[in-house]
Structures are given as C-alpha cells and as structure tokens.
Amino acid sequence: MISRAFVAAARDCRIAACDDFNGPAQEGAGLYQVMQYFDGPRRGERCSAAAAYLFPALGRSNLTVMTRAVARRVLFEQGRASGLELRHAGRIRRINAAREVIVAGGAFGSPHLLMLSGVGPGEHLARHGIPVVCDLPGVGANLQDHVDYTISYRSLRRDVIGLNPRGLARLGKAARRWRRDGRGLFATPYAEAGAFLRSEPGIDRPDLQMHFVVGIVDRHMRRPHVHDGYSCHVCLLRPASRGCVTLADARPATPPLIDPGFLSDPRDLDALRGAARIAETVLAAPSLAPWRGARLYPHDGSDAGLDADIRARADTIYHPAGTCRMGADGDAMAVVDARARVRGVEGLRVIDAAIMPRLIGGNTTAPVIMMAEKLAAGIVGQAGPA
Numbered sequence: 001m002i003s004r005a006f007v008a009a010a011r012d013c014r015i016a017a018c019d020d021f022n023g024p025a026q027e028g029a030g031l032y033q034v035m036q037y038f039d040g041p042r043r044g045e046r047c048s049a050a051a052a053y054l055f056p057a058l059g060r061s062n063l064t065v066m067t068r069a070v071a072r073r074v075l076f077e078q079g080r081a082s083g084l085e086l087r088h089a090g091r092i093r094r095i096n097a098a099r100e101v102i103v104a105g106g107a108f109g110s111p112h113l114l115m116l117s118g119v120g121p122g123e124h125l126a127r128h129g130i131p132v133v134c135d136l137p138g139v140g141a142n143l144q145d146h147v148d149y150t151i152s153y154r155s156l157r158r159d160v161i162g163l164n165p166r167g168l169a170r171l172g173k174a175a176r177r178w179r180r181d182g183r184g185l186f187a188t189p190y191a192e193a194g195a196f197l198r199s200e201p202g203i204d205r206p207d208l209q210m211h212f213v214v215g216i217v218d219r220h221m222r223r224p225h226v227h228d229g230y231s232c233h234v235c236l237l238r239p240a241s242r243g244c245v246t247l248a249d250a251r252p253a254t255p256p257l258i259d260p261g262f263l264s265d266p267r268d269l270d271a272l273r274g275a276a277r278i279a280e281t282v283l284a285a286p287s288l289a290p291w292r293g294a295r296l297y298p299h300d301g302s303d304a305g306l307d308a309d310i311r312a313r314a315d316t317i318y319h320p321a322g323t324c325r326m327g328a329d330g331d332a333m334a335v336v337d338a339r340a341r342v343r344g345v346e347g348l349r350v351i352d353a354a355i356m357p358r359l360i361g362g363n364t365t366a367p368v369i370m371m372a373e374k375l376a377a378g379i380v381g382q383a384g385p386a
C-alpha cells in the first residue's frame, strides 16, 4: 500500500506514472517488475539465476557443480588458458580445460582472479611478485557503480517492516500467509516501487533512479532500527567517477582492494545533491502524509548540510561493473573483445558485469543475464551443440 502511495506522491510532484520500466519509455514512477515465481509451489519466492538456469540442468552428464570451491588462478600453457587451480574441501586441485576457461566472478572477483593469474597491469602484478602472462592495464580499472543516497523516515502506520515486537509479530503472521499462498508482506522484494527521472529536461534519457523500500535501510541494514519505517534510495545512473580493483597481495585468499571512487568527480556530488532534493520533495508530498513520521539523519536544509550528509552516507546500490571492460581493437584499456574473449591470451573469457564498458542505466541483474545468454549462444554456435 505504501509503495502505491509513493507512486501517488511522485504524481503529486508532477512525476508521471510509468507502468512498465522495461517498455518504450522508462521515465516515471511505478512498481518494479521482479524475478519471483508468480504461481506453482514456489509462488512468492525470489527466483535466482541459479534456480532459473542451473538447477534445471543439474542432471546433465557434462555438468559438474562444485560448491564452496574458490578459484585461485587460471593456468596457462604457452599463452593459452589450460585450466584452473582451485581450493575445495581444504585441498588445492587443478582442473584441465578441454576447450576454454570462462570466468564469471563478478566485477570484483573476475579482475581479482585475472590478476592472480598474471593477466592485468604488468607493473602492479610485478610489484606483487606475480609473473606477467599478459600486460592488460584495463584489468581492475574503470570500476563504476550507481552511487546512492538514502532517506529514511519512521512510519506512523504499521503496514511496513519494523524490527520491534509488534513488527516482528506482523512478520510472523506474514510468514504464515506467505507459506499458505506466497503473498503478503513476506513476499516483498523490499524495493517495491521506484522511479526513473531526468535531472534536467534537456537530457535525452533518465539519469536518476529511485528505489522505494518498505522498511528502514541504514548502512545496508547493518545498523538495525526498532522503528517501523520506510526509505527512498536515489542514485546516479551515469556517474562520472571511476574506481578500481587492485591486489592487496598475491595470496588468493586475501580479498582485493576495492576503491569505488565515489564522488571523486565533483560533478557527482552536484548531481547527487540535485537528486536528493527531488527525493526529499517526493517524500514530503501529501500522498505519503499518513505514514510520515520523523526523518532519520535530518540536516539543516542548506546545501552544505545536505552535502555533509551525502558525504557521510552515500554508498553503493550494489551495481558494480566495468572492471574487465569490453572494447574495440586498438583500445588499450579494453580487457575483452566483443565475444568476451580476454585480449592477448587464448582460450579465456570473462562473462559477467565486469565486461560492461559503461554501467547500464538501471538494475544490473537482467542485463548481466541477457549478456550471458547472448554470449553463451555464440559459444555454443561456435563449438557445436553442447
């Protein structure tokens, strides 16, 4: 109910409704489409990529799934990826590749694995004592993410999520309903509603996105609040700042260093301030009045006050990409070609969010799945039916 009130609040602020963000026009406020089973025994459950693609193929004789296995490096023989070294059940194992190795470790994991394997910025690898197989300066560079600012309110009404005795009792009731028919508060994707907006009328497509959440989100839920509440994220879809992923050391078990570079380009702070002002206006609109309690992290209303809060709390909305970016021949920072093949070596691909040259202007799961489907179809076509 509150998510529909958010759409109405946007309308109060002259933001048109959009009933299909994936339709011809993305702009406007509306309810999100979600990857959830809408009928059958799993009705109401979120559907992961594994559930949709992997589980139905588990019976195939040419598929082995090893869980809790951590890839340590790609092995090379004369410039060709020949297999993988991994840790599994406390043992280091080597697996040979009959055709090629496809890395899908995500925007942080893929550049990390490539660098551990000797594929990356030569000087950086040498500094960590890793023999250079291929000097590719683009590995780990070009990290992009939708930098995000969250505004939360306590709710006067109880039809939202709250981590207090009454809220937990409501959730318990909602869980019983969810088990019965897969519906109700327990089936929520949390970010039920949102909006795509243009920061200025002159630009050709939306550059801001809102996610409206039916609970208080503070530091990615790491800081729990006992109050019933709601939150609105607003993020930059085309940030100018760039970050990077680098090695902390040459040990595969050491996580990479991640510098998101948020707000390192001053244009992003200006843009996020403008975005936050729009979100504040929507959240103050009459349609949300029945829910509106006190704001968390209020500021003094000045630009300086808002900037200070943005600097203190702006963070990721979980869409890192671009650290093994696709690019044309002659592009020194390109890591993979148009078929996701790693440049400068044979038999190695990266297929995940890392290969996006520029971050997509929306949520990233569906585009990553789309890229994977298309590239997989190309591989199967090339190698014959699998």
Ligand SMILES: Cc1cc2nc3c(=O)[nH]c(=O)nc-3n(C[C@H](O)[C@H](O)[C@H](O)COP(=O)(O)OP(=O)(O)OC[C@H]3O[C@@H](n4cnc5c(N)ncnc54)[C@H](O)[C@@H]3O)c2cc1C
Pocket (backbone or CB within 6 Å): 069, 070, 071, 072, 104, 105, 106, 107, 109, 110, 113, 317, 318, 319, 320, 351, 352, 353, 354, 363, 364, 365, 366, 368
């Ligand atoms: C909290 C959160 C909420 C999100 N919500 C949404 C949403 O609502 N909508 C949306 O569209 N997107 C959402 N996203 C973004 C979306 O999940 C990612 O964009 C998408 O999963 C990226 O796919 P990927 O294949 O590139 O990487 P991932 O899905 O991250 O897959 C990479 C996998 O590789 C594994 N891995 C990495 N290194 C190694 C290694 N060395 N050995 C073995 N395994 C390794 C990782 O553990 C991981 O399982 C969310 C992300 C997060 C974190």
